[in-house]
Amino acid sequence: MIFPKKIKIRDVTLRDGMQNEPVFVETEHKINKIKDLIDAGFDRVEVTSFVHPKWVPAMRDADLLGQNLPMVPGVEYEALVPNQRGLDRFLKSKIGNAVFFLSASTKHNEANLNKCTDESLKKIKSLVEKTKIEGRRVIGAISTAFVCPFSGHVPYSEVERIAGDLVTFGVDELGLGDTIGKAAPRQVYEYCSRLAEKFPDIPIGLHLHDTYGFGLANVMAGIQAGVHLVDVAQAGLGGCPYAPGAPGNVQASRVVEFLELQNIKTGLNLERLKQLDRSFSQLLRDTEALTKTLQG
Amino acid sequence: MIFPKKIKIRDVTLRDGMQNEPVFVETEHKINKIKDLIDAGFDRVEVTSFVHPKWVPAMRDADLLGQNLPMVPGVEYEALVPNQRGLDRFLKSKIGNAVFFLSASTKHNEANLNKCTDESLKKIKSLVEKTKIEGRRVIGAISTAFVCPFSGHVPYSEVERIAGDLVTFGVDELGLGDTIGKAAPRQVYEYCSRLAEKFPDIPIGLHLHDTYGFGLANVMAGIQAGVHLVDVAQAGLGGCPYAPGAPGNVQASRVVEFLELQNIKTGLNLERLKQLDRSFSQLLRDTEALTKTLQG
Numbered sequence: 001m002i003f004p005k006k007i008k009i010r011d012v013t014l015r016d017g018m019q020n021e022p023v024f025v026e027t028e029h030k031i032n033k034i035k036d037l038i039d040a041g042f043d044r045v046e047v048t049s050f051v052h053p054k055w056v057p058a059m060r061d062a063d064l065l066g067q068n069l070p071m072v073p074g075v076e077y078e079a080l081v082p083n084q085r086g087l088d089r090f091l092k093s094k095i096g097n098a099v100f101f102l103s104a105s106t107k108h109n110e111a112n113l114n115k116c117t118d119e120s121l122k123k124i125k126s127l128v129e130k131t132k133i134e135g136r137r138v139i140g141a142i143s144t145a146f147v148c149p150f151s152g153h154v155p156y157s158e159v160e161r162i163a164g165d166l167v168t169f170g171v172d173e174l175g176l177g178d179t180i181g182k183a184a185p186r187q188v189y190e191y192c193s194r195l196a197e198k199f200p201d202i203p204i205g206l207h208l209h210d211t212y213g214f215g216l217a218n219v220m221a222g223i224q225a226g227v228h229l230v231d232v233a234q235a236g237l238g239g240c241p242y243a244p245g246a247p248g249n250v251q252a253s254r255v256v257e258f259l260e261l262q263n264i265k266t267g268l269n270l271e272r273l274k275q276l277d278r279s280f281s282q283l284l285r286d287t288e289a290l291t292k293t294l295q296g
Numbered sequence: 297m298i299f300p301k302k303i304k305i306r307d308v309t310l311r312d313g314m315q316n317e318p319v320f321v322e323t324e325h326k327i328n329k330i331k332d333l334i335d336a337g338f339d340r341v342e343v344t345s346f347v348h349p350k351w352v353p354a355m356r357d358a359d360l361l362g363q364n365l366p367m368v369p370g371v372e373y374e375a376l377v378p379n380q381r382g383l384d385r386f387l388k389s390k391i392g393n394a395v396f397f398l399s400a401s402t403k404h405n406e407a408n409l410n411k412c413t414d415e416s417l418k419k420i421k422s423l424v425e426k427t428k429i430e431g432r433r434v435i436g437a438i439s440t441a442f443v444c445p446f447s448g449h450v451p452y453s454e455v456e457r458i459a460g461d462l463v464t465f466g467v468d469e470l471g472l473g474d475t476i477g478k479a480a481p482r483q484v485y486e487y488c489s490r491l492a493e494k495f496p497d498i499p500i501g502l503h504l505h506d507t508y509g510f511g512l513a514n515v516m517a518g519i520q521a522g523v524h525l526v527d528v529a530q531a532g533l534g535g536c537p538y539a540p541g542a543p544g545n546v547q548a549s550r551v552v553e554f555l556e557l558q559n560i561k562t563g564l565n566l567e568r569l570k571q572l573d574r575s576f577s578q579l580l581r582d583t584e585a586l587t588k589t590l591q592g
Contacts, residue, residue, distance in 0.1 A: 001297070001485045001520050185516050186558035189297045213550060217513040220481050224297050254509060262482035 001224060006265040008229040010044035011037050013280060016249055017237030018058050023287045027061045031068060038072055040272035046078045050086035066093025087127050091134055098131045100124045101141040104159045105148030121165050128169040140166030145176040146183035156191055163195055173203045181211025185221035192225035205229035208250045210236060215250035216258050234280040253277050297520060302561040304525040306340035307333050309576060312545055313533030315345060315352050319583045323357040327364060334368055336568035342374045346382035362389025383423050387430055394427045396420045397437040400455045401444030417461050424465040436462030437471040442479035452487055459491055469499045477507025481517035488521030501525035504546045506532060511546035512554050530576040549573050
């Protein structure tokens, strides 16, 4: 096994951690939390998604948030950009990195984005070009890169084909998502190491869910395969909102403690992450209580 | 990474899974559960401990259980044997494998066995000799092989020294225990691979607790290091009895699903393991309710 000296950890709490929450957290609270994340040591923070507010109400303040982010040297923000309208909004924001996304599984892509993967790729090609012209960084994110909730096992050939297109379009970085948490280390290791070999100049990030408790084992498998970055969420948010406590994204404090015990540095402050576990959970509880009061 | 075709899984539910439970499960129920374990495909089952009933009331039926086990070709039973009195009882049982145990950390050994590791080793030497004469198999189990709850990090040199003594005494197999679940994959990989290199003829088993969710990652690290066997408990039993639902030993159904997804065969039936998760939890609930009724 290999144990690198360090690995980059990206926070996705405000995006994937919250996008399915049935409540809207005020922009002001989100900005305070972003400051806390930076204080804890994060320099990559995915803050929102420029989707239509009708689809993801929790992100309806993307414009306001994106224009009022604290600008800190060395800190990169990123946001999901689903289409031209989203790109127009993104380009007016202070967010440096655009994440263009699709699913490796056509069935999931159709369910999620209402088009086949080839249509998504065609659209992403044009969005990447426009974004690069504006001097922003571009990340190509592949969801259901291992297992699809509808069609099961996703073949590696499909992931490589999509990744190859994204690299040709000019993405600066690739991300592979285990959207339903059902990938096991063997698959993570095989897909990531083959991609890393195929595209040696493109950093690969790993987005893991801990649905079945495979998260940390997959972090290690990704590291063995040479991935550069791992996504985390505070308090392990990002599970199903209708199953309280259900595991979501791999939990920041747990991943960091796990890596630091192995002398793999993350640049993050574990004590602050433990505080963030509590403060994010509290923020969601408070917001939920307030929402109920206002509705009632 | 390496992905072997198969790995041996040993069930320890009736011993480590239950020894801290505040209730006594009737021998008859234990025997039914052992039959269920064998039906699910287990051929290594740790069934009890010949400790003094005063210390572990849950195992007070070790003699009765050990004399009434269903004898099934190919199935090996094992039991913990702490001393000469325990060995006398063990030798009257139908259990084939004796597990002699001590802690790699002297502080833990003193707290648990009331002697230093060297005294334990001296005693184990004589017990191993007597057991081998009787034609039984002998396993040397090293607790707190990675981290001690009292003194923290356990140096590899100490584990190798103890393992070396056990091998010299004639044990057929070694077991390393992450007693408090605080080992991370790097340490598991390093200790197991160095031991496997040092003692190439001695199979090594790994006993993991999932206290911090590191269990499955450590299973993979052990496999990378060449361990032959992994301990599991049904329903993940073996946590602190005063913290219901606290993770204990790594959970059989979860480990097996995790390995089978990686095409690493275990010979176990996943559906039966899921039934066992439920039936073991139910058995403990029923026993607890009955105990309360009898006490009340």
